[in-house]
Amino acid sequence: MKPNTHPVYNPVTITCACGTAYKTRSGRNEDFHVDVCAACHPFFTGKQKLMDIAGRVEKFKTKYSATAEKAAASKAGKAAVKAKAEKADKAAEKAPKAKA
Numbered sequence: 345m346k347p348n349t350h351p352v353y354n355p356v357t358i359t360c361a362c363g364t365a366y367k368t369r370s371g372r373n374e375d376f377h378v379d380v381c382a383a384c385h386p387f388f389t390g391k392q393k394l395m396d397i398a399g400r401v402e403k404f405k406t407k408y409s410a411t412a413e414k415a416a417a418s419k420a421g422k423a424a425v426k427a428k429a430e431k432a433d434k435a436a437e438k439a440p441k442a443k444a
C-alpha cells in the first residue's frame with residue numbers, strides 16, 4: 345500500500361437499538377449506533393413490526409390532534425362570527441325604522 349493515501353481503518357463496535365453489537369472495521373474510527381440490524385429487521389425475523397423510531401407515530405398523532413382542534417376552533421369561530429353578523433343585520437334593520 346502506498347503510504348498516506350488510505351483512510352485509517354480501525355476496529356469499531358456497531359451497536360443496534362435492539363442491543364446486538366457487531367465488531368467490525370470502519371473508516372469512521374468511532375463506535376456508532378444503528379436503528380435496525382440483521383438480527384431485528386422484519387425482513388430477517390419474518391415478523392411484521394411497527395418501526396417507531398424517534399416516536400414518529402406520537403409526533404403524527406400530536407400534529408393531527410392539533411390540526412383537528414384548530415379545525416374545531418375555526419368552525420366555532422366562524423359560527424360565532426356568523427351569529428354576530430346576523431345580530432348586526434337585525435340591528436341594522438331595526439335602526440332605520442327607529443329613525444323614520
Ligand SMILES: [Zn+2]
Binds near residue numbers: 364381384385
Ligand atoms: Zn438490531
